[in-house]
Amino acid sequence: xxxxxxxxxxxxxxxxxxxxxxxxxxxxxxxxxxxxxxxxxxxxxxxxxxxxxxxxxxxxxxxxxxxxxxxxxxxxxxxxxxxxxxxxxxxxxxxxxxxxxxxxxxxxxxxxxxxxxxxxxxxxxxxxxxxxxxxxxxxxxxxxxxxxxxxxxxxxx
Amino acid sequence: xxxxxxxxxxxxxxxxxxxxxxxxxxxxxxxxxxxxxxxxxxxxxxxxxxxxxxxxxxxxxxxxxxxxxxxxxxxxxxxxxxxxxxxxxxxxxxxxxxxxxxxxxxxxxxxxxxxxxxxxxxxxxxxxxxxxxxxxxxxxxxxxxxxxxxxxxxxxxxxxxxxxxxxxxxxxxxxxxxxxxxxxxxxxxxxxxxxxxxxxxxxxxxxxxxxxxxxxxxxxxxxxxxxxxxxxxxxxxxxxxxxxxxxxxxxxxxxxxxxxxxxxxxxxxxxxxxxxxxxxxxxxxxxxxxxxxxxxxxxxxxxxxxxxxxxxxxxxxxxxxxxxxxxxxxxxxxxxxxxxxxxxxxxxxxxxxxxxxxxxxxxxxxxxxxxxxxxxxxxxxxxxxxxxxxxxxxxxxxxxxxxxxxxxxxxxxxxxxxxxxxxxxxxxxxxxxxxxxxxxxxxxxxxxxxxxxxxxxxxxxxxxxxxxxxxxxxxxxxxxxxxxxxxxxxxxxxxxxxxxxxxxxxxxxxxxxxxxxxxxxxxxxxxxxxxxxxxxxxxxxxxxxxxxxxxxxxxxxxxxxxxxxxxxxxxxxxxxxxxxxxxxxxxxxxxxxxxxxxxxxxxxxxxxxxxxxxxxxxxxx
Numbered sequence: 191x192x193x194x195x196x197x198x199x200x201x202x203x204x205x206x207x208x209x210x211x212x213x214x215x216x217x218x219x220x221x222x223x224x225x226x227x228x229x230x231x232x233x234x235x236x237x238x239x240x241x242x243x244x245x246x247x248x249x250x251x252x253x254x255x256x257x258x259x260x261x262x263x264x265x266x267x268x269x270x271x272x273x274x275x276x277x278x279x280x281x282x283x284x285x286x287x288x289x290x291x292x293x294x295x296x297x298x299x300x301x302x303x304x305x306x307x308x309x310x311x312x313x314x315x316x317x318x319x320x321x322x323x324x325x326x327x328x329x330x331x332x333x334x335x336x337x338x339x340x341x342x343x344x345x346x347x
Numbered sequence: 348x349x350x351x352x353x354x355x356x357x358x359x360x361x362x363x364x365x366x367x368x369x370x371x372x373x374x375x376x377x378x379x380x381x382x383x384x385x386x387x388x389x390x391x392x393x394x395x396x397x398x399x400x401x402x403x404x405x406x407x408x409x410x411x412x413x414x415x416x417x418x419x420x421x422x423x424x425x426x427x428x429x430x431x432x433x434x435x436x437x438x439x440x441x442x443x444x445x446x447x448x449x450x451x452x453x454x455x456x457x458x459x460x461x462x463x464x465x466x467x468x469x470x471x472x473x474x475x476x477x478x479x480x481x482x483x484x485x486x487x488x489x490x491x492x493x494x495x496x497x498x499x500x501x502x503x504x505x506x507x508x509x510x511x512x513x514x515x516x517x518x519x520x521x522x523x524x525x526x527x528x529x530x531x532x533x534x535x536x537x538x539x540x541x542x543x544x545x546x547x548x549x550x551x552x553x554x555x556x557x558x559x560x561x562x563x564x565x566x567x568x569x570x571x572x573x574x575x576x577x578x579x580x581x582x583x584x585x586x587x588x589x590x591x592x593x594x595x596x597x598x599x600x601x602x603x604x605x606x607x608x609x610x611x612x613x614x615x616x617x618x619x620x621x622x623x624x625x626x627x628x629x630x631x632x633x634x635x636x637x638x639x640x641x642x643x644x645x646x647x648x649x650x651x652x653x654x655x656x657x658x659x660x661x662x663x664x665x666x667x668x669x670x671x672x673x674x675x676x677x678x679x680x681x682x683x684x685x686x687x688x689x690x691x692x693x694x695x696x697x698x699x700x701x702x703x704x705x706x707x708x709x710x711x712x713x714x715x716x717x718x719x720x721x722x723x724x725x726x727x728x729x730x731x732x733x734x735x736x737x738x739x740x741x742x743x744x745x746x747x748x749x750x751x752x753x754x755x756x757x758x759x760x761x762x763x764x765x766x767x768x769x770x771x772x773x774x775x776x777x778x779x780x781x782x783x784x785x786x787x788x789x790x791x792x793x794x795x796x797x798x799x800x801x802x803x804x805x806x807x808x809x810x811x812x813x814x815x816x817x818x819x820x821x822x823x824x825x826x827x828x829x830x831x832x833x834x835x836x837x838x839x840x841x842x843x844x845x846x847x848x849x850x851x852x853x854x855x856x857x858x859x860x861x862x863x864x865x866x867x868x869x870x871x872x873x874x875x876x877x878x879x880x881x882x883x884x885x886x887x888x889x890x891x892x893x894x895x896x897x898x899x900x901x902x903x904x905x906x907x908x909x910x911x912x913x914x915x916x917x918x919x920x921x922x923x924x925x926x927x928x929x930x931x932x933x934x935x936x937x938x939x940x941x942x943x944x945x946x947x948x949x950x951x952x953x954x955x956x957x958x959x960x961x962x963x964x965x966x967x968x
Contacts, residue, residue, distance in 0.1 A: 192474065192511065192786070193478075193511070193786045193787050193832060193863075194511075194786040196830055196832060196835060196863070197786050197790070197830075197863070197876075200828060200830055200837065200840070200865070201903060203837075203840070203842075204828075204840075204867060207841070207842060208869070218837065221836055223836075223854070223855065224846055224849075225831065225834075225836035225837060225838050225846065225854070226836060226837035226838075226843055227835075227836060227837075228830075228835075228836070228837050229835070260514065290521075315617070316617065317617075318617060321614075321615070324615075
């Protein structure tokens with residue numbers, strides 16, 4: 191791993207500690223020896239107020255590759271998460287997390303978390319990533335809404 | 348002696364005396380290393396230490412001219428030294444070992460040299476040697492080749508750009524979506540076949556035994572859970588066919604992958620609005636070919652789909668027969684013909700269905716192995732340049748070309764690598780000063796800590812922090828952080844004090860541990876971070892911190908400057924429009940990385956007629 195990756199991650203941690211949006215959390219995981227693994231984080235993104243997502247705080251795992259910040263981190267929701275743009279494994283397909291698209295080394299953890307919060311209630315119908323949520327969202331909004339509300343309950347804190 | 352006389356004519360008597368007293372380190376005895384060793388010997392360097400951790404492989408012999416068939420499996424370093432004896436007049440000291448091993452090669456071992464030559468083939472080792480040269484202010488001659496391209500770069504720590512001052516190219520990754528649902532280039536299909544399908548069938552890990560009953564499915568809908576389980580089961584079924592050597596059911600694998608899964612994709616209409624729909628594999632081709640084939644076609648040709656299906660079935664059979672004796676785990680290896688053929692066949696079938704040009708097995712070997720041919724001539728040119736440039740680095744040509752300023756020295760890039768000119772082979776721009784944002788050479792102050800074994804065990808992290816604070820002028824309550832750069836972990840910061848009372852030895856401080864001690868305060872000006880190398884041993888009885896001059900710097904831009912940009916960015920969080928799509932083939936969709944760079948912490952490649960060498964993206968001018 192490059193020195194840049196570690197130094198930047200420590201910077202991210204510092205920034206987040208000083209300033210992060212209300213209701214969100216993010217912290218590095220611990221290694222077996224008790225030290226902190228800056229390359230793997232756990233975070234939580236609350237649903238936006240006034241949306242069907244509002245009751246939940248949705249857990250993310252964020253993994254930074256050795257080539258970060260040249261390459262974006264991989265961000266996942268729990269496997270099987272119900273959302274049109276989330277793969278069955280939980281991987282989120284989002285343009286700012288894609289090296290070939292809008293990822294830029296300057297993008298911060300805060301921006302990623304806010305981006306995901308945005309995506310929750312504003313799915314992109316042009317790029318479905320799972321069948322059930324996508325189908326319900328485009329064909330049966332009532333069912334979709336019901337599922338989302340149920341899921342939100344599962345992630346209340 | 349003629350050789351000596353000629354040298355004296357060029358560098359003079361004093362120069363000759365000096366070169367006879369010069370001790371150099373050559374890291375790597377492979378492609379460039381073999382050439383360079385010969386060059387350095389002919390230049391009569393007094394002492395040359397050669398480090399290489401590798402042994403000789405058949406495929407090295409076409410260009411690593413010091414080695415012969417009988418040397419296969421012998422260590423490169425010692426064999427190279429034996430091979431040069433009949434023309435050697437230098438003191439040669441070989442080591443078989445990893446240059447990053449701090450037990451064998453601690454920092455003080457590097458101190459004995461006047462110059463280091465890198466003849467490496469991987470980023471990790473290059474970065475490491477670069478850092479050692481920075482710690483010791485030792486000149487480093489960096490070099491590399493890839494195919495017809497190559498470069499050399501002299502590095503004077505603190506005075507010219509270091510290896511990490513420019514961004515280095517890393518392996519390309521593809522979005523999951525492209526690989527799993529909407530391939531558009533042959534490489535996408537190769538990555539699918541190699542990184543996804545092959546691993547699913549032949550290298551299935553322990554995931555299958557996961558506790559299905561208590562697993563968090565992310566939903567409470569029973570139908571939903573059923574569907575996810577079914578997907579997982581479907582893949583498990585394919586894996587079982589392999590494990591049970593149920594050869595009659597191999598066509599079932601074809602059917603699942605190339606008919607059922609693609610049918611599912613076709614159901615997602617959105618994907619195909621702007622793309623051509625993939626074909627489904629014709630079931631009759633599968634069934635009519637379910638028998639053994641004896642005919643062998645050339646690996647350089649693109650085969651027809653019927654033959655490909657035959658070979659797919661045949662090679663799947665072979666691999667599943669191998670499974671048992673290989674512990675139910677076969678790893679893809681471009682030199683393992685069966686694994687290569689499997690990947691080539693699967694990739695080609697997929698390409699065929701997605702209207703992508705098919706490729707020959709040979710072409711796919713290059714793509715899948717991520718390989719660039721290694722060319723002896725390029726190695727010889729680059730090694731020659733490296734050797735010649737060392738005369739200037741050591742200032743032995745001062746009669747003709749005195750050096751007032753080391754940034755007046757040149758690096759060299761082949762035209763293709765530098766992108767600067769197409770009408771000559773080499774460009775040789777002057778060296779640049781250090782990049783002021785370089786995290787390795789510009790953003791830190793360096794020093795060496797000496798610590799006795801006893802105190803390593805008797806000093807707590809907290810005590811170390813306090814000593815560092817006192818020594819480097821921090822206030823008692825200033826916020827600091829400690830990163831372990833060797834093991835890549837955070838040991839301490841404002842929010843993380845769990846490890847404070849543990850002793851250093853317990854925290855795995857060893858000889859060669861490198862920590863970064865940073866000022867984490869919110870002030871407008873902070874102290875420059877300090878990178879400290881720990882020499883731990885019985886040479887001392889105490890803890891000696893180096894005396895360093897720590898300048899104040901402006902902290903990295905606070906994000907308030909970016910606030911506006913952030914707001915702009917957020918509404919843009921849309922999924923990709925063209926590139927991505929749905930796949931519901933299974934649930935292990937990962938980003939797919941073409942080359943597994945993590946797998947190569949070694950100092951030398953197990954290189955073949957082909958060798959992967961990292962090359963900086965562009966020459967800077």
